[in-house]
Amino acid sequence: VLRDRRPRNCPPGPFEIPFFGGLPIIDEGPAEDLKKKYGDVVMYRTGSFRNVFLFDYNTAKEAMARLEFADRPIFFSTFSIDDKKLGGLLGSNGVHWQHDRRFVLRNLRKLGMGKSYLEEAINIEAKALVEDLKKYGGEAINYPDSFRTVALNIIWQMVASTRFDLRSTEVEAIYKVSKEFQTKFTPIMFLPSFVPVLDYLPKCVKNYLFNEHIVDEFFDEMKAIVKATIDQHLKDYDPDNIRDLMDEYIKGIKDGEGDDETFFRKGALGQIINDLFQAGSDTVNFQLKWVAYLLARYPEYATRMQQQIDAVVPRDRMVSLDDKPGLPLIEAFVMETMRYSSMITMNVQRSATRDTTINGYFIPKDTIIIVSNYSVHHDPRYWEEPDKFYPERFLDENGTKFTAPKQGFFAFGSGRRHCVGELLARMELFLFTAAIVQHFDVRPPHGVDIAEEGVRNYAGLRVPADRKLVYKPRD
C-alpha cells in the first residue's frame, strides 16, 4: 500500500482506494463533478491506473500536442484483432502506429477525402437516404437505420469498394453484435482491463460479473467480418487494377514478401479495417441522430436553412460542396450540433510515456490522460451561454459567413492523434444534413414535447435515445 500511494505534487483529486480506485468515468456528469470540486486538472484512480482529466481547452490542446502524450494506454492492445497486437490506428503505438496512420491518411486523401470528387459518392448516399425517408410517407419513425448505412457505405467504398442497399439484411447482421455491445455496455465491463488481477478470475465468473462474453462475442464477430472481407480481396486482387485502400495495402504485403522487417501484415490490415469501420460509421450515424433531433426541436433553424438552400440550389439538384458559401447556416448548424451534443464525451485516452508535468503538476509515466470534450465544449470561458443550442455562434457578426472557432472546439481531438477522418466526416455531415433539410420538415409527432433530451451513453458516446420523429416530405 505504501509503495502504491500517490506521488507528491500530483494533480488534486478524490481519495484513492488502494489497488481498486473507482469505476471508470465515461459520463459527463461525474466528470463535471470532479471539475467543480478540484479544478481543471484532476487525478482519479481506476484500478491500477491513474487517470488525469483535463477540463480546460488550452491545457488540453497544449498537452495533446506533446510527444510524451501521443500513445494510447497499453490495455488498448487487448482489444486488438491483429494476431501480433501491434498494427492499426486507434489503439496502436510507436512505429507501427506511425506507419499505419501515414498509410491510411495518404490513401484516404488519394480516394478523395476533402476533395470534390468524393462528393459524388456522398451524394449518391444522400439521394438514397432521401428516397428511404420518403418511403415512410410522413409517419413517425425512430432514427432510421439508413443513417447508419449511408455512413458505413462511404467508408466501406473507400476501404473495400462495397456499397450496401440501405435496407440490406447483410448490414443488419454486421451491426447486430455491435448494437448488442452498445446497449448492454456498462463501465464495469472494462474493469478487468484496469484491475489486471481480476483477469485471473474463472471465465464464468467474469462473464457473470462483467458481461465479458458480450465483449468477446463482439470482437469475434468483428474478426470474422474483417477476415472474410480480406480473404475475398486477396482472391480478387489484381496488381493492375488497385481498387481501394485494401488493395493498396495488399500490394504493400506482396511487395514486402520475404522482408522480415515489413510493417505490411495481414493482421495489421485487419486491425486497420476494424478501426476504420468502428471510427468511421457509428460516429457519423450518431451525429446524424443529433442533427435530426435538433432539427425537430428547433424548426426555426430548419426553416432558415431551407430559405438559404432554396435561394441558391434548384429543387431538383442536390446541395453540393460548391454551394457552401451561400449556405453558412448549414455549416454552423452542423458545428453547433457537434459542440452542443459532444457526442464523443471524453477524447480517446492517451498515456504518458514518461514522467512529466502538466501545468506544474507531476504526471507519472503510464498515467492515462483524458480530455473531457463535453466540459471543454460547455465551458463558459470559451462559449457564451454554453448550454444553449445557438448555431449563430459559428457565424460572423453579419450572420452571413461561417467562422470556424479559434478556441474551445475539441470534437475531433487534437495533436498527433487528431481524428484522421475529420475532413471526411465534415463533408458527410454537411451534405447529409443539407439533403435532409432540403427535402423534409423534421418534426415531433403532433402534441409530443421533445424538449427532454433523454441522452444515452453508449460506451462513452452521447447518443439521443430512440425517439419517433416525422420526416414530412417538403414537396
Ligand code: HEM
Ligand atoms: C462525427 C464524426 C467523428 C468524430 C466526432 C470523430 C472524433 C474522433 C476523436 C475525438 C478521435 C480521437 C482523437 C485524439 O486522440 O485526439 C478520433 C480518432 C480517430 N478517428 Fe475520428 N471521428 C469522426 C469520424 C471519423 C471518420 C469518418 C473516420 C474514418 C476515416 C475516423 C477515423 C478515426 C481514426 C482512425 C482515429 C484514430 C487516430 C489515431 O489514433 O491516430 N473518424 N476521432
